[in-house]
Amino acid sequence: MKLAYWMYAGPAHIGTLRIASSFKNVHAIMHAPLGDDYFNVMRSMLERERDFTPVTTSVVDRNVLARGSQEKVVDNITRKDQEEAPDLIVLTPTCTSSILQEDLQNFVDRAQMDAKGDVMLADVNHYRVNELQAADRTLQQIVQFYIEKARKKGELPEGKTERPSVNIIGISTLGFHNNHDRRELITLMRDLGIEINAIIPDAASVHELKHLPRAWFNLVPYRELGHMTTDYLQQEFGMPSVDITPMGIVETARCIRAIQKVLNEQGATKDYESYIDEQTRFVSQAAWFSRSIDCQNLTGKRAVVFGDNTHAVAMTRILAREMGIKVVLAGTYCKYDAEWFREQVEGYCDEVLVSDDNAAIANAIARLEPAAIFGTQMERHVGKRLDIPCGVIASPVHIQNFPVGFTPFLGYEGANQVVDLVYNSFTLGMEDHLLEIFGGHDTKEVITKEMSETTDLAWSKDGLVELNKIPGFVRGKVKRNVEKFARDRHIAQITAEVLYAAKEAVGA
Amino acid sequence: MTLADAQPQALNFDCETGNYHTFCPISCVAWLYQKIEDSFFLVIGTKTCGYFLQNAMGVMIFAEPRYAMAELEEGDISAQLNDYDELKRLCDQIKRDRNPSVIVWIGTCTTEIIKMDLEGLAPKLEAEIGIPIVVARANGLDYAFTQGEDTVLAAMAARCPSQAPASEEEKEERGGLQKLLNFGRKKEDVAAEASEYVDHPSLVLFGSLPDPVVTQLTLELKRQGIKVSGWLPAKRYTELPVLEEGSYVCGVNPFLSRTATTLMRRRKCKLIGAPFPIGPDGTRAWVEKICSVFGVEPKGLDEREAQIWDNLEDYLQLIRGKSVFFMGDNLLEISLARFLIRCGMTVPEIGIPYMDKRYQAAELALLEQTCRDMGVPFPRIVEKPDNYNQVQRIHDLKPDLVITGMAHANPLEARGINTKWSVEFTFAQIHGFGNARDILELVTRPLRRNTALKDLGWDKLVKEDATV
Numbered sequence A: 001m002k003l004a005y006w007m008y009a010g011p012a013h014i015g016t017l018r019i020a021s022s023f024k025n026v027h028a029i030m031h032a033p034l035g036d037d038y039f040n041v042m043r044s045m046l047e048r049e050r051d052f053t054p055v056t057t058s059v060v061d062r063n064v065l066a067r068g069s070q071e072k073v074v075d076n077i078t079r080k081d082q083e084e085a086p087d088l089i090v091l092t093p094t095c096t097s098s099i100l101q102e103d104l105q106n107f108v109d110r111a112q113m114d115a116k117g118d119v120m121l122a123d124v125n126h127y128r129v130n131e132l133q134a135a136d137r138t139l140q141q142i143v144q145f146y147i148e149k150a151r152k153k154g155e156l157p158e159g160k161t162e163r164p165s166v167n168i169i170g171i172s173t174l175g176f177h178n179n180h181d182r183r184e185l186i187t188l189m190r191d192l193g194i195e196i197n198a199i200i201p202d203a204a205s206v207h208e209l210k211h212l213p214r215a216w217f218n219l220v221p222y223r224e225l226g227h228m229t230t231d232y233l234q235q236e237f238g239m240p241s242v243d244i245t246p247m248g249i250v251e252t253a254r255c256i257r258a259i260q261k262v263l264n265e266q267g268a269t270k271d272y273e274s275y276i277d278e279q280t281r282f283v284s285q286a287a288w289f290s291r292s293i294d295c296q297n298l299t300g301k302r303a304v305v306f307g308d309n310t311h312a313v314a315m316t317r318i319l320a321r322e323m324g325i326k327v328v329l330a331g332t333y334c335k336y337d338a339e340w341f342r343e344q345v346e347g348y349c350d351e352v353l354v355s356d357d358n359a360a361i362a363n364a365i366a367r368l369e370p371a372a373i374f375g376t377q378m379e380r381h382v383g384k385r386l387d388i389p390c391g392v393i394a395s396p397v398h399i400q401n402f403p404v405g406f407t408p409f410l411g412y413e414g415a416n417q418v419v420d421l422v423y424n425s426f427t428l429g430m431e432d433h434l435l436e437i438f439g440g441h442d443t444k445e446v447i448t449k450e451m452s453e454t455t456d457l458a459w460s461k462d463g464l465v466e467l468n469k470i471p472g473f474v475r476g477k478v479k480r481n482v483e484k485f486a487r488d489r490h491i492a493q494i495t496a497e498v499l500y501a502a503k504e505a506v507g508a
Numbered sequence B: 001m002t003l004a005d006a007q008p009q010a011l012n013f014d015c016e017t018g019n020y021h022t023f024c025p026i027s028c029v030a031w032l033y034q035k036i037e038d039s040f041f042l043v044i045g046t047k048t049c050g051y052f053l054q055n056a057m058g059v060m061i062f063a064e065p066r067y068a069m070a071e072l073e074e075g076d077i078s079a080q081l082n083d084y085d086e087l088k089r090l091c092d093q094i095k096r097d098r099n100p101s102v103i104v105w106i107g108t109c110t111t112e113i114i115k116m117d118l119e120g121l122a123p124k125l126e127a128e129i130g131i132p133i134v135v136a137r138a139n140g141l142d143y144a145f146t147q148g149e150d151t152v153l154a155a156m157a158a159r160c161p162s163q164a165p166a167s168e169e170e171k172e173e174r175g176g177l178q179k180l181l182n183f184g185r186k187k188e189d190v191a192a193e194a195s196e197y198v199d200h201p202s203l204v205l206f207g208s209l210p211d212p213v214v215t216q217l218t219l220e221l222k223r224q225g226i227k228v229s230g231w232l233p234a235k236r237y238t239e240l241p242v243l244e245e246g247s248y249v250c251g252v253n254p255f256l257s258r259t260a261t262t263l264m265r266r267r268k269c270k271l272i273g274a275p276f277p278i279g280p281d282g283t284r285a286w287v288e289k290i291c292s293v294f295g296v297e298p299k300g301l302d303e304r305e306a307q308i309w310d311n312l313e314d315y316l317q318l319i320r321g322k323s324v325f326f327m328g329d330n331l332l333e334i335s336l337a338r339f340l341i342r343c344g345m346t347v348p349e350i351g352i353p354y355m356d357k358r359y360q361a362a363e364l365a366l367l368e369q370t371c372r373d374m375g376v377p378f379p380r381i382v383e384k385p386d387n388y389n390q391v392q393r394i395h396d397l398k399p400d401l402v403i404t405g406m407a408h409a410n411p412l413e414a415r416g417i418n419t420k421w422s423v424e425f426t427f428a429q430i431h432g433f434g435n436a437r438d439i440l441e442l443v444t445r446p447l448r449r450n451t452a453l454k455d456l457g458w459d460k461l462v463k464e465d466a467t468v
Helices: A012-022 A038-046 A063-068 A074-083 A095-101 A104-114 A131-153 A180-193 A206-214 A227-237 A249-266 A273-283 A286-291 A309-322 A335-345 A357-367 A375-384 A413-435 A461-469 A472-490 A496-507 B025-037 B047-056 B058-062 B083-098 B109-113 B117-129 B147-155 B168-176 B176-181 B187-194 B211-223 B257-265 B281-294 B301-319 B333-342 B362-375 B387-397 B406-414 B423-427 B431-458
Strands: A002-004 A026-032 A053-061 A089-091 A116-119 A165-171 A195-201 A217-219 A301-305 A324-334 A353-354 A371-375 A391-392 B012-015 B038-047 B067-071 B102-107 B133-137 B202-207 B226-232 B248-251 B269-274 B322-327 B346-351 B380-383 B401-404 B418-421
Touching: A002 B083, A012 A026, A012 A038, A012 A053, A012 A089, A012 A131, A026 A074, A026 A095, A026 A195, A038 B406, A053 A074, A074 A089, A074 A104, A089 A104, A089 A131, A089 B346, A095 B047, A095 B109, A104 A116, A116 A131, A116 B187, A131 A195, A131 A206, A131 A227, A165 A180, A165 A227, A165 B418, A195 A206, A195 A353, A217 A227, A217 A249, A217 B109, A249 A273, A249 A286, A249 A309, A249 A413, A273 A413, A286 A309, A286 A413, A301 A309, A301 A357, A309 A335, A309 B248, A324 A335, A324 A357, A357 A375, A371 A375, A371 A413, A375 A391, A391 A413, A461 A472, A461 A496, A461 B012, B025 B038, B025 B047, B025 B067, B025 B102, B025 B147, B038 B047, B038 B083, B047 B067, B067 B083, B083 B102, B083 B117, B102 B117, B102 B147, B109 B211, B109 B418, B117 B133, B133 B147, B147 B226, B147 B257, B187 B202, B202 B257, B211 B226, B211 B301, B211 B431, B226 B248, B248 B257, B248 B281, B257 B269, B269 B281, B281 B301, B281 B333, B281 B362, B281 B431, B301 B431, B322 B387, B333 B346, B333 B362, B333 B431, B346 B387, B380 B406, B387 B406, B401 B406, B406 B418, B418 B423, B418 B431, B423 B431
Parallel strands: A026 A053, A026 A089, A089 A116, A165 A195, A165 A217, A301 A324, A301 A371, A324 A353, A371 A391, B012 B380, B038 B067, B038 B102, B102 B133, B202 B226, B202 B248, B248 B269, B322 B346, B322 B401, B346 B380, B401 B418
Antiparallel strands: A002 B067
C-alpha cells in the first residue's frame, strides 16, 4: 500500500480509452463498476467535446460479483454494435475486472460471432502499466489487428506512395496540446513536400490502418505514445521511423535532418538545409529571441523542469541550450522509461529527479528555490504556494491547458509559443522581485485617494530621470511609495537622492 | 384531450438497465472532510479511485486536503502483503502528520472483491493507535454518488454517544461549541432562551449540510419552538450528537436511507418521515411534519412560504410552462422535480439511481399531491436509468431543460438542448426557505444564458443531426 495524494499518470484503462475514443467510430466498453466512466466527464469537459464520448460501461455490480458477468458483457457489446454500428468495439478491463479474472477474451469471441463490427479485448494489466504505457500498447494492438486482418483478406496494399509520405503516430485525445501540434506538424510536412499518409489515432478511421505501410516513414512526435506501433511496423514492413520530438529550434532542425536522411535513403533527393536556415533565422522568432537582450537578462536564471519524458526533456534542452538558463533540476514521472530520460538530459541540468511522488518534487523545488518552474498543473500549485512563477508544459493539466487559440508546442510556431511561455514566466518573476525591492504590493496602506499625477509634491528633474529608469510596469507603484516616503518626512521636492533614500528605507 | 384523461391515478415506476453515468460514491469525501473538520478520510482503493477523486474534485485537491488514497498494489491484491501491517503503517503516518480526531476508511470495489475485512481490522488498529477508525463501504458495486455520504453517516451513527455527558468536565470537553455560543452570557439568559422551546423529546437531524444552512434550518425550527439537539454529522467528530433510545430523528436529504435505517434499528430512534426541506413547499412540509409529530401548531408558515414565492416571481416567469427532464444521478431528483412542478414546470421523466419508496414516502406523496394541485401529468420515475435510451427519449420529447451529468451536458448543448449540470445541486446551498432562490438561479441559468444568445442562430453546433 502506498499513501498517495495525487498522481501524475492515470490508471491503465484511461490510456486505452484515450486511444479508442481518438479513432472515429470506435466504441469502448469498460468492464467496470458504476462511476468508473469519469473518462467521459474528463473528455467532455477538458476537451469541450461536442459529441457523446463513445465509451459505455458494462456495469459490474453485486450480481456480477456473485455469479459472474455471464451474458451481460456479450449483450452489451452486441447491443452497442446494433445501436451505433461502430467499426470496432474495444472491451476495456479495469482494476476491478483485473481481480475478478473473468475470461473476457471468451466474451469477446462470443460477441464477435453476432457483431457486425470488429470486437477486441484491450491487452492491458491495471497493476503493471499506467495510462501512458496502456495507450501505447492499445494503439499497437489496434494497428496490428487491422494489418493482420487485411493481410488475411489479401487487402494489404503493395508498395509505397509515389511521392514521399509520412504516418504521424501518437496524436490522441486528452494529450497535452495534441490538436495544435497536429496542425503544426501538418504544416511542417507540407513545407517539406511530404504527403500525409495517415495520422493516428486522432480522428482516424480503422479502415485507413491497412494503408499505413504505404508511407515512406513514420514520425513519432511523443516519446510516450507510438513507439510500440512503429516498432511493430518496422518489424513487419521494415518501415523506418523518426522519433526526434521537434520541440525547440535545435530539435526541430535535428528532426527535419533525420527525415531528410530517411527519405534520401529511399531514393528521394531532399535538401532541407535552406528551409531550416530560413525558418530558424527569419520566420521563427525563437532563434532571434535567444539573441535579443531580453533573453540576455535570463542568462543563468535558475529553473526547475518536471513533466512527462517528451516535454521535460525538450524543455530542459530549450532552456539550457537555446536560452542560457540554468536548469538546476530536470525530472520526470515516467519511471518506467527513466533511463532514456537520464540519457537525454545529461549535460543539460545539474540534477535529475525521477519520481511520481508529488511531495518529492515539491520538496525539491522548495529546497532549490528556482526563479521559475516548468511543470504540470501540480507544480503550478507548488509555485503558487512558494511564490514562484510556473509555466505548464505537460499533462496532467486542467481545462485552461486546452486553449481554444492556436498554441502548439512542436515545430517552428511551437518554438514561438515556448518563448512566450518562458519569457512570461520569468518576467512575472522579475516584476515580483522589483515590487519587493521598491516596497511591496497594493495591500499596503493607501497614501492619498488621488492619483499621484495630481499630487502637490514636486519632482526635480534628476528625480524624474531616475524614476523613468524604473521599469514601466512598477513605475507607478514606486512613484507612490517614494511620495509617501517624502510626505511622511515633509520633503517638498523629490530628488534622485530622495528616491534612493526611499528605496533604502524600504529595504531597511 | 383533457388533462384528466392523461393522468394516471398513481405515480409510475420503471426500472431500466442501470447503464447510466454518475459519480462514484467515494466522492463524498470531498464534502465530508470539509464538513467534519477534525477528520481524515483514507480511501483504500486503486489508481482508478485516486484518479477519479483528483479529477472530480479539481482544484480542491491542491488545498492539502485531509484525505488520501491508500493505493493498493499488486502485493496487496495477491495477499503477499499483510493488510493490517500496511494499514497500520499508513495510519501511523497520518496520525503523525495530521493528528486527526477520527480516520474514516472508505472501502472501495477492490476491497470488496478481495474481501479485505476492514470492519474487523478497524477496532484492533483503533485500540493500537488510539484514534477512532470509522469504516464506510462506499463503493461503485453497490452505490451511486451521494449514497456515499449515506454509508459514512450510517457508520458514524454507531459512534454517537448514547447519553449526555454526566460530569461537568466531560461536558466542557464535549460542548466546546456550545460554550462558545453562550460565551459572555449569564446563566439566566441561557436558561431564558431554553424556555423559548416547547417541551418535546430530543430531535437530531441527519445529513451533511454547509454550516450556514445548518444554522438556517435550526432557526427555522426554533421559530416553531422546536429545539434541535444535534446534527449528524456535526462540525467536528468530537461533537457528534447524543442519540438516546427514543430520540426523534429526521433526514434533510433524500439519499440517507441507510442512515435512517441504522438510526431506527441500531439506535432505537424514531424516524420522522417528512418531505425534504428543498424548495419553500418542501421546507414548509418538512417543518409541518416535525411540528405535527411533537404536537406543535405551526405558526406563520403560510405567510413565510407566500413571501418566498413572491420573491421568486421573476425566476418563475422564466420557467412556467417549460419542461424539465432529469437524467438522474444524485438522488435529489424527486425533491427537485416536486419543487419545479410547483414552480409551474412539467416533468416528463425523473431518472434516479435508487428509489427507496419507504424513506422517500412522504416526498413521493407530496410529489403526487403537487401534480394534482398543478394539474400536470405524473412524471415517469425511472430507477437505474439507461442513458442511451434516455438520450433517444430526449430527442423525441425535446424538453426545455435537461438536468444531467457532465458527461452528457456538452454533447446535448451542441445539439441545441439546454442543460444544467446535476452535480451543482449537490454542492450548492438548496435547503430551507432562504435558498429556494439558489435552486432557481441554477435552473434558470441555462435558459437565461441561451436567451441572451438566441438571435445568433448558433443553437445547433454539430454537423449532421446526430443519430444519437
